[in-house]
Every structure is written in C-alpha cells, then in structure tokens.
Amino acid sequence: SEADLMFLRLKATLAGYLPGIMVCVVIALAATFLSEHFGGPQLLYALLIGLAFHFLITHAQMKKGVDFCGRTVLRCGVALLGARITFGQIQHLGAGTAVVVALGLAGTIGFGLLLARWLQKTPAQGLLTGGAVAICGASAALAISSVLPQSRDNERFTLVVVVGVTVLSTLAMVIYPFTVQLLGLSSQAAGIFLGGTIHDVAQVVAAGMMLGPQAGDTATVVKLFRVMLLMPVVLLIVIAYRNHPDVQVSGQSVPLIPGFLVAFIVLVLLATVGVIEPPVAKLAGEVSRGLLVTAIAAAGIKTSFEDLAKLGWQPVVMLVGETLFIAAFVLSGTLALRLGGS
Numbered sequence: 001s002e003a004d005l006m007f008l009r010l011k012a013t014l015a016g017y018l019p020g021i022m023v024c025v026v027i028a029l030a031a032t033f034l035s036e037h038f039g040g041p042q043l044l045y046a047l048l049i050g051l052a053f054h055f056l057i058t059h060a061q062m063k064k065g066v067d068f069c070g071r072t073v074l075r076c077g078v079a080l081l082g083a084r085i086t087f088g089q090i091q092h093l094g095a096g097t098a099v100v101v102a103l104g105l106a107g108t109i110g111f112g113l114l115l116a117r118w119l120q121k122t123p124a125q126g127l128l129t130g131g132a133v134a135i136c137g138a139s140a141a142l143a144i145s146s147v148l149p150q151s152r153d154n155e156r157f158t159l160v161v162v163v164g165v166t167v168l169s170t171l172a173m174v175i176y177p178f179t180v181q182l183l184g185l186s187s188q189a190a191g192i193f194l195g196g197t198i199h200d201v202a203q204v205v206a207a208g209m210m211l212g213p214q215a216g217d218t219a220t221v222v223k224l225f226r227v228m229l230l231m232p233v234v235l236l237i238v239i240a241y242r243n244h245p246d247v248q249v250s251g252q253s254v255p256l257i258p259g260f261l262v263a264f265i266v267l268v269l270l271a272t273v274g275v276i277e278p279p280v281a282k283l284a285g286e287v288s289r290g291l292l293v294t295a296i297a298a299a300g301i302k303t304s305f306e307d308l309a310k311l312g313w314q315p316v317v318m319l320v321g322e323t324l325f326i327a328a329f330v331l332s333g334t335l336a337l338r339l340g341g342s
Helices: 002-038 042-052 054-058 060-084 087-093 095-118 123-147 152-183 187-197 201-210 213-228 230-241 245-250 259-272 278-301 305-309 314-341
Strands: none
Touching: 002 042, 002 060, 002 278, 042 054, 042 152, 042 278, 054 060, 054 278, 060 123, 060 213, 060 230, 060 259, 060 278, 087 095, 087 213, 087 259, 095 123, 095 187, 095 213, 095 314, 123 152, 123 201, 123 213, 123 230, 123 278, 123 314, 152 187, 152 201, 152 278, 152 314, 187 201, 187 213, 187 314, 201 213, 213 230, 230 259
16 A cells, blocks of 8 residues: 555664664764763864764765754754754843953954965865854854855864864863953953953853853853854855855755754853743753764764874864864953953
8 A cells, every 4th residue: 555655664764864863863862871970072072982883874874864964963953953042141141241252253253364365275175164163062063064164174074074073172171160260350250351362161150150050150151142143154154155166067956944053043042031941951952962962972973083184284284273262362351341441
C-alpha cells in the first residue's frame, strides 16, 4: 500500500542519516563527560575527539549524518541562543556601554579584515576570525562559516579558528579577572570588560563569578548583547556574499535571511514579551549548547590534522591580534565611561 511505501522510504532515509548522527552524539556526550568530570572546554574536547575519528568520513553510510550535524544541527543550536536574550537586558546596560561594546565588535571584525589582507588571506577568513573573537567564539565561527562560500579550505580554516578561539577564551578567563583587579576596576566596570572581551559565554560567566555576583551578572548581560549582535553580522555577510562568484560556482542557494536567523529573532522577541520564561530559556540554552557540541564533533570528523597543519601560522597571528585589539578597545572604553560618570 501507499502507507507501507512511505514508511519504507522514511526508514531508508533515517538509515542513511542515523549512523553519522549517532557517532556525533556519542562524541558530544563523551566531551560533556570529560568537561564535567575533569574540567576544560567542552567544545574543544568534542573537536579533538572528532578529529581522532576523521577516518569515519570515508565510509559512505556516515557522511550524510555527519553533514547533517555539521550544518542543520549547528543552525538549530545558533537559533536557540535567542531564547536567552531580551531587549530589557540590553536596555539595562545603558547607552554608553552598548556603544562601547558594539564599536569594539565592529572594530575587531574590521581589524580582522585588515589582518587578512596583510597576511594574504581571503576576506572570508578575516570575517571568520574577526567575528569569532568579536562575538561569541566557536559558536560565532560556526554560524559565520555556515553562510560563507563552502570550500575545503574554509572548512579547515574554521576548525583552526574554533581551536584557537577556544584556547584564547580559556586563557582570558584565567588572566582577565586578575588584570581588572590590578587595575582597580569596580565590579560594574570589571563585568563590562569581561563580558565585552572574553570569547565564549561559559568562560565569561566563570570569569565574572570569580569577582562576585555583581561582576558576574554584568558580564553575562554584556556577553548576551554581543551574542544578539551575531544576527545582524551574519545577515550582512549573507547579503555581501549573495552574488559572490564562489557561491554562484558552487551552486549554493543563499536566501536573503536564512531560516535560523529568523528563528533567532523570533525567539528574542518571544523572550522579550515574556512568552519564554526563565526556566524555559535556561533549558533552551542547555539544548543549544548540546547541539553546538554535536556540530563541533561533526566538524572535527570532517577534518584531518594534516589539513589543519597546512594552514600555517597566519590564523594564530590573526586570532591573537584580534583578541588584543578588542581587549584594548573595550578596556579604554570602560575606563572612559568610568571617568565620564565620575
């Protein structure tokens, strides 16, 4: 019958995707276990374990599921980040803080483009490193990569960015709290600096809490403002690359506004009007993290260590340079705000 035929087709489709998906999920669970029991960045564990299982991508039955996790699961994870953000949080920051953070973000991306030109890298790679440092680390790198022209070089470069930005974020989490204490910044000013400079959300929260609840809360809100700016940045990149030759040659279909960005915006609006309550927002954040870890595992499986080694030292210079740039800019802006308010 027709129902039986549809069931068989569905079964065959699931059978094509399931092996790859299950491998990515198992790696994500292993990374989560290691992070919770031994410390260290969850995303970095997932990436390194994924790289160790690169040989699996040569099996045809794995490829569909791994590709699904690396693209569709990733976009779902980015979209769910919107459930944690409300316009009320942003309003609470104050105009001065919002301007400093937004200018720091834009300046860092612009600096990334300049570094890419100086080091003879592509503008897309400058956007990737600059966006990862400026917005929210590995999550931003994956989101930006998903709307750039798809090539093997870009995939390899994205993996290097994810590793680099995660390591730098962990170092910043340890170093920056001591730095703001040496500078004698208030809890409010310290929170603005930490939230405006550290790459990954988890490291921002950890660093802020080292300095007390007020610094932790301020750092988290500032960081969420940076995450909210991911949407307009990705949208601008989509528009810029819509008619790019590499996109046309590859046959990619790039919508004006990708669906995951629409979902991100809708979730921000729902959280703002109170439809999404704090417990649900917290759950959405945890699910988002799980999806992003799964996507990172897929990205690792698709890349080999040899591919990463071929990229050389330039990505490291770009990431370190951009990290120092945003730290100097936000610190200067924070000090200016403190002097202006005193």
